[in-house]
Amino acid sequence: MTITTEFLIRSPSLPLVGLAESLPSRQIECVHGLCLEHDARVFVIYLEPTDDVSVNDLSALDEVVEITELGRASGKDVYQITIELEEILSEAFAPERFAAAQIEPTVVTPDGWYENKLFENYSTFNGFKDRCEDYGIPIELISISQNPPSSNESSLYGLTDRQHEALTLAISRGYYESPRQTSTAELAEEMGISQPSMSSLLRRGERQLLTSTLGPHPHLNTLSR
CATH class of the missing domain: 1.10.10 (Arc Repressor Mutant, subunit A)
Structure with missing residues (x-):
């Protein structure tokens, strides 16, 4: 059995939220490996060309330590960036504590991160949610459903x-x-x-x-x- 979840993570410590707030589109798609690997701090982000974001703009962000321009895919400008996470996020998203898989790219908005993730079961998701909230990172559950058991x-x-x-x-x-x-x-x-x-x-x-x-x-x- 697995659980499909959709939720919003709210925290001022989340990277890229400030950037999303400054964009005309008000959102960024990204793929990341938080909860999966110890050193997965590499994000691949997809930006609307009309947002007119340059490498220099990304370099100016405090949390970005490295940038690689990957070109364009699906009509969007694609960059690989390395993020320096705040300590509270590193602790909250410690990968050894969770078994979760990303279903769709994260959508970063001024409100936070919209996530679609697959968890082993309800208890695993509840453990993830409780731990985030222990670190002052609220999780707003939008939907949760159980996938057909094997x-x-x-x-x-x-x-x-x-x-x-x-x-x-x-x-x-x-x-x-x-x-x-x-x-x-x-x-x-x-x-x-x-x-x-x-x-x-x-x-x-x-x-x-x-x-x-x-x-x-x-x-x-x-x-x-």
């Missing part, structure tokens, strides 16, 4: 895909914690179904898990008094 994940215990999705979401949201961190109504809203349907999915999924592990008729030892 046949091995759901068929191992005889679960349907929807049962697997419901149970995974419930676990990631703390439904089985004590005290509970969420309700079936909140889970149902996130899955786009009714509360009774959510309760039924969880109940049937739980029963299937118990049956697959204990058997249909578990033998119980009778304790003698």
Whole structure:
């Protein structure tokens, strides 16, 4: 199972946000390797020709330490730049803490970074979000969806895909914690179904898990008094 997410990262420490604010188009597309490699501080940025940004303009940015002009692609001017990140960003995006893959280029705007990323599961994304917020970097979730599980994940215990999705979401949201961190109504809203349907999915999924592990008729030892 994997999770597809779309979110906005807001922080004054984010590079290129100031540049985006000064451009007529108000945005920059870029590809970067944050969260993937220790030394991935190289960004490939795509600029509209009408923004009229030169190598000298990029060199004047405090965070840029090296620039290579790559020409033009898809009608945009392309540059490879090396960024010197602020320490807080280096810590927050430490690659060994996350398993995430970029789906589409980051869109840098005056509001922050719009990201589309693939995470292993809900818990991995929540860990990423919590850690960023611990460093004062708010994450505004725009959308999150579960990708279809592999046949091995759901068929191992005889679960349907929807049962697997419901149970995974419930676990990631703390439904089985004590005290509970969420309700079936909140889970149902996130899955786009009714509360009774959510309760039924969880109940049937739980029963299937118990049956697959204990058997249909578990033998119980009778304790003698």
